[in-house]
Amino acid sequence: MSENPGPAQGPELTGDALLKVLTALGNPHRMRIVAALSDGRDYVSRLARELAIGRPLLHMHLQRLEAAGLVRGELELSEGGKAMKFFELTPFCYALTPEVVARAARTLTDEGKDDKGKDTEKNTMKETAK
């Protein structure tokens, strides 16, 4: 939907990034979240009802997906003034082949396991809601 430049991360794909995507997608709930979000954006509480899972749980899964760059959340205000966090899919596109995996594997770092060091600069939220 909407304008979206071609994602197509052909050339460079770090092992840590791919690993994060794979572990993010490698979970039944998170796959279902992607499926639900493919029908359009939605906010957390409603999504939780839809998927019949707890809000804290969904929150964690969404966080994981967002950290992998697969979904994107945005806090908005409804007419009523209530803060609602809407999530929508990122139009990702990864080609999973032996060559891609092999190439990515060579750039794997131990840091990847806990994502520190390199701050990707994307620091969403941290409550500006005052």
Added chain:
Amino acid sequence: MSENPGPAQGPELTGDALLKVLTALGNPHRMRIVAALSDGRDYVSRLARELAIGRPLLHMHLQRLEAAGLVRGELELSEGGKAMKFFELTPFCYALTPEVVARAARTLTDEGKDDKGKDTEKNTMKETAK
């Protein structure tokens, strides 16, 4: 590197199958195994030395990769008569997009988690919403 025919499993891809692939690939060791195997086939003990991990551990990882259909092992006899298990890559090719994941997610079964399978039973959780 032999040439691979077009795998391209476009039409049918069950959620359980994709999930298995994703969880299989979503691990640093297994990614490195794929990388090592992309240089050509190898047998377990040598691979373990190469990757500097224990044999039992490698054995488990290879099993996981094989269960996902990403590698294939074959027991052969060397000249000496020793039994050696050679592993080689399967030329897989998965396109990872929101649509593919969404579609696969709809065919996810609870059985997938432990691979029991042949049950024609539709066991759609007994979860009662709170």
Added chain:
DNA sequence: GACATGTGTCAGGTTTCTTTGACACGTGTT
């Protein structure tokens, strides 16, 4: 026989992931 190589499996400890039930805020409505 003792050794080095290959195979596989098992029990167990460690770590990480998953899940749940509180709790602490906000808001608008009854």
Added chain:
DNA sequence: AACACGTGTCAAAGAAACCTGACACATGTC
């Protein structure tokens, strides 16, 4: 105020994944 709805977080339990050090079995060589 009490309620219904939204947001987020936390601690702790439970489950699953990961890893290691044995052990078993083969074979060929010193």
